Amino acid sequence: MSEPTPFEIFLVATPGLEAGLRDEAVERGFADVTLIDGGVALTGGWPDVWRANLELRGPTRVLVRIASFRVMHLAQLDKRSRKVPWGAFLKPDTPVMVEASCRKSKIYHAGAAAQRVATAIKEELGAPIRDDAELRVMVRIEDDLATISIDTSGESLHKRGHKEAVNRAPMRETMASMFLRQCGFAGVEPVLDPMCGSGTFVIEAAEIATGLKPGRTRSFAFEQLVGFDAAAWQAMKAAAIPASSELRFHGSDRDAGAVAMSRENAERAGVSGITSFTELDIADLTRPDGPPGLVIINPPYGTRIGDKSALQALYAQFGKVMKQRFKGWRIAIITTDAGLAKQTGLPFDPPSAPVLHGGLRVTLWQTRPLR
Numbered sequence: 001m002s003e004p005t006p007f008e009i010f011l012v013a014t015p016g017l018e019a020g021l022r023d024e025a026v027e028r029g030f031a032d033v034t035l036i037d038g039g040v041a042l043t044g045g046w047p048d049v050w051r052a053n054l055e056l057r058g059p060t061r062v063l064v065r066i067a068s069f070r071v072m073h074l075a076q077l078d079k080r081s082r083k084v085p086w087g088a089f090l091k092p093d094t095p096v097m098v099e100a101s102c103r104k105s106k107i108y109h110a111g112a113a114a115q116r117v118a119t120a121i122k123e124e125l126g127a128p129i130r131d132d133a134e135l136r137v138m139v140r141i142e143d144d145l146a147t148i149s150i151d152t153s154g155e156s157l158h159k160r161g162h163k164e165a166v167n168r169a170p171m172r173e174t175m176a177s178m179f180l181r182q183c184g185f186a187g188v189e190p191v192l193d194p195m196c197g198s199g200t201f202v203i204e205a206a207e208i209a210t211g212l213k214p215g216r217t218r219s220f221a222f223e224q225l226v227g228f229d230a231a232a233w234q235a236m237k238a239a240a241i242p243a244s245s246e247l248r249f250h251g252s253d254r255d256a257g258a259v260a261m262s263r264e265n266a267e268r269a270g271v272s273g274i275t276s277f278t279e280l281d282i283a284d285l286t287r288p289d290g291p292p293g294l295v296i297i298n299p300p301y302g303t304r305i306g307d308k309s310a311l312q313a314l315y316a317q318f319g320k321v322m323k324q325r326f327k328g329w330r331i332a333i334i335t336t337d338a339g340l341a342k343q344t345g346l347p348f349d350p351p352s353a354p355v356l357h358g359g360l361r362v363t364l365w366q367t368r369p370l371r
């Protein structure tokens with residue numbers, strides 16, 4: 001039997017975190033990995049699509065490109081959409097939704113474009129079109145080039161499936177893991193987040209150290225596609241055997257609710273044995289026993305006028321505690337405000353490029369091991 005033709009797979013990145021995602025895909029052995037606008041392209045077959053969803057920590061979703069053609073007007077989109085081999089991907093009895101976006105193109109009405117493609121799917125394949133369908137076809141028209149993709153992830157990949165409790169301003173798991181990577185974290189040193197909120201950094205770090213796959217407990221949209229082989233997928237998941245770690249991953253927060261939430265999340269993620277969470281104000285933080293590692297925090301930024309002086313004091317306090325008690329540790333801080341980062345008085349390297357986080361632009365500041 002001949003090998004199936006590989007197709008183009010696209011990993012959608014958080015804006016600003018594309019390069020780390022490319023490095024992760026290369027490290028994980030994917031083929032033809034290329035950095036492109038908005039994410040990372042690679043080639044492969046269905047097992048690569050499943051593995052990208054299961055193993056990669058950085059993408060927000062994994063798309064499969066199924067067609068690409070030039071279009072100048074809606075009638076042409078209608079005609080060309082009817083020629084797409086929908087039946088090679090979608091099942092006639094599985095509902096789909098269609099979303100479109102248009103940029104710098106003669107077709108400028110995204111709603112009309114989505115409707116043409118939806119009609120083609122309904123009439124050529126017979127699949128029902130539903131706005132609330134779990135399976136999503138995405139049409140992107142840019143410079144008069146239409147690209148049609150299927151979203152193989154479903155819910156955004158930052159939803160790991162085992163993290164239910166979140167606080168008010170959680171860091172997305174996809175971003176947290178890419179920031180850990182930017183800090184050079186490879187799972188072989190302890191991590192401490194003394195403003196841990198729902199525990200995102202600590203749990204991601206513990207999972208990386210033990211080789212737990214981020215997608216191990218959730219479902220994916222690809223399970224509804226034609227190429228899905230349930231037995232092969234189960235075998236792929238079962239082959240991923242987590243390792244043990246001698247390291248410890250610590251979180252603390254002054255808010256008792258946040259600490260309880262982090263513990264529950266760690267329990268569900270299966271990392272409660274190597275994580276600890278403590279209710280503690282930053283002023284009372286002490287250095288954990290054992291080797292030095294990475295302190296990483298995402299402190300409050302304060303978007304309201306009047307917050308500023310309290311925040312300056314908080315950042316300054318954090319810096320003081322680090323300098324006094326954390327010699328040998330690297331310190332990383334993610335914040336919107338360069339002035340606040342500087343309040344810490346820590347010897348930061350030049351900051352990273354800004355990353356979009358909940359409508360704000362955040363930057364990673366990091367130090368070398370403190371002396």
Ligand SMILES: C[S@@+](CC[C@H](N)C(=O)[O-])C[C@H]1O[C@@H](n2cnc3c(N)ncnc32)[C@H](O)[C@@H]1O
Nearest residue numbers: 170171195196197198200253254255281282298
């Ligand atoms: C932006 S949230 C962190 C979110 C976290 N990265 C997550 O993913 O859930 C900031 C956290 O800092 C904590 N915090 C603020 N001031 C603190 C202090 N003085 N000591 C310890 N924690 C503090 C808050 O309780 C809050 O949980």
